[in-house]
Amino acid sequence: MRRFLLVLLVLIGVALGAIYWLLADPNRFKADIAALIKRESGLEVELRGDLSWRLWPPVRLVARDLTADWEATGGAPLVAVDALELDADLWPLITGEKRLKVKGIAITGLHANLTATDGRANWLPPGSAETKSIPLPIAAAPPDATRTWEVAVVTLRDSRIDYDLDGDRSSLDIEEIIVADVSPGRTSPIRAKVAYATETQRAVLDLRADVTATHDAVQIADGELTGSLAQPTLPFSTTFSARYDIPNERLSATFDASIESLTIPTPHTVTLGGAAAAAVLFAAPAVTTAAAVDLDAPILPLGAIRAVDWEGLIRIARLHHDGADFADVRVETSSTAGR
Numbered sequence: 124m125r126r127f128l129l130v131l132l133v134l135i136g137v138a139l140g141a142i143y144w145l146l147a148d149p150n151r152f153k154a155d156i157a158a159l160i161k162r163e164s165g166l167e168v169e170l171r172g173d174l175s176w177r178l179w180p181p182v183r184l185v186a187r188d189l190t191a192d193w194e195a196t197g198g199a200p201l202v203a204v205d206a207l208e209l210d211a212d213l214w215p216l217i218t219g220e221k222r223l224k225v226k227g228i229a230i231t232g233l234h235a236n237l238t239a240t241d242g243r244a245n246w247l248p249p250g251s252a253e254t255k256s257i258p259l260p261i262a263a264a265p266p267d268a269t270r271t272w273e274v275a276v277v278t279l280r281d282s283r284i285d286y287d288l289d290g291d292r293s294s295l296d297i298e299e300i301i302v303a304d305v306s307p308g309r310t311s312p313i314r315a316k317v318a319y320a321t322e323t324q325r326a327v328l329d330l331r332a333d334v335t336a337t338h339d340a341v342q343i344a345d346g347e348l349t350g351s352l353a354q355p356t357l358p359f360s361t362t363f364s365a366r367y368d369i370p371n372e373r374l375s376a377t378f379d380a381s382i383e384s385l386t387i388p389t390p391h392t393v394t395l396g397g398a399a400a401a402a403v404l405f406a407a408p409a410v411t412t413a414a415a416v417d418l419d420a421p422i423l424p425l426g427a428i429r430a431v432d433w434e435g436l437i438r439i440a441r442l443h444h445d446g447a448d449f450a451d452v453r454v455e456t457s458s459t460a461g462r
Contacts, residue, residue, distance in 0.1 A: 149174040149184075165248050166191045169200075182211045193249055201245060205232025205281075225274040233282035233297075240289060273306035293321045302334070310335045310344075326352050341367040363435075378435035386443040429461035 153170045160168045172188030186207045190200040210226040238245050242253030282297040298316040305311050315330040328350035335342040342365075349360040365376040439452035 149176050160191075166193065167195050169195070184209045184211075193245075199236050201236060203234045204230060206230070223272040225272070227276050227278070228274055229278045229280070230282065231280050233279060233284075235282075235284045236287075237284060238287040271307075273304075273309075275303065275305075277302045277305055291321075293319065295319050308335070308337055324352060326350055339369050341369065343367075373430060373432065375432040376435070378433065380435065381438040382440065382442075384441045384443070385439055387445075429458075432459050433457060 150173060153174065156174075157168045157170060160166055169190045170186060170188075171190065172186065174187075175185045177183040186204075188205065189207065190203045192201040206229075208227070208229040210228075212224040212226060236245075244251075244253075279297055279300040284295040284297070286293045286295070296318040298318075300313070300315040300317070302311050302313045311334050313330070313332050313334050315328070317330070318325060318327045320326075328348060330346070330348050332346040333344045335344070344364050346363040346365065347360070348363065349358075351358045359380075359382075361378055361380040363376055363378040365374060367374050434457040435455075437454040437456060439454065440450070442449040442452045
């Protein structure tokens with residue numbers, strides 16, 4: 124009996140040693156992880172930095188200095204990330220609940236290079252159909268999704284996305300984006316502090332909204348947007364709601380904006396359609412200080428503006444143009460299919 128117990132203890136010790144050897148250094152699994160991602164998504168992932176994990180409780184995986192692209196070209200990758208942290212709760216899976224619960228996903232230092240030329244976008248797999256709009260950074264649920272996973276909070280910090288849409292270059296600098304209570308079909312509150320810039324304009328934005336993603340649409344409700352344009356300095360705020368049609372890649376929005384004081388430079392033809400209305404809508408939706416706005420240079424590319432259907436109200440307390448002042452101006456504006 125004593126010999127049996129001794130042998131059993133030796134076997135247990137060997138098993139524990141083998142498990143420790145396998146799990147102590149997660150870097151030996153880099154190739155397996157990259158192969159799994161390639162098989163499931165088609166993306167070539169390179170794990171350049173160290174992997175680390177904590178097994179209990181909860182499970183935490185940390186990956187540093189990683190890149191992802193559809194093919195290894197040796198140039199600037201589609202996406203590069205300084206650090207990715209994931210905290211998961213395995214207890215539901217151990218108890219047979221078959222639901223993955225993630226306590227948090229934190230991404231720091233993401234840099235994405237997104238380009239589209241003649242409808243061919245590098246963020247889509249090679250051979251995909253043409254795209255018509257900037258990609259929406261919200262993953263939608265598949266049609267038959269049940270709530271088999273949930274994420275308590277997703278955080279993106281100190282990141283940047285560069286866009287090149289048929290030569291129209293812009294960038295999105297992300298100080299912080301926080302999305303809570305993420306699960307298929309569930310409404311998730313979102314908070315974002317970002318700066319959007321083109322070659323001629325820059326806007327610092329603070330966004331709050333409730334987002335619901337399904338298999339065919341993303342709904343945005345109770346939206347509040349505040350911020351400031353840089354040239355000229357124009358603080359603004361507006362309320363809005365929106366719906367993004369995923370199959371048709373089309374965004375529709377309603378808004379209610381108010382402008383305290385707006386000056387249109389002279390000489391300039393005042394129109395309320397086309398690029399002029401788009402400039403007021405997208406570049407100065409709620410100005411609270413008097414400033415001149417260049418209506419020929421809206422902050423968004425005209426192609427992106429035409430991809431949006433909108434209907435809304437702009438209230439201008441005082442409009443200045445060509446030596447004349449107009450008080451209590453009310454503009455009802457809309458766009459459908461680029462008209």
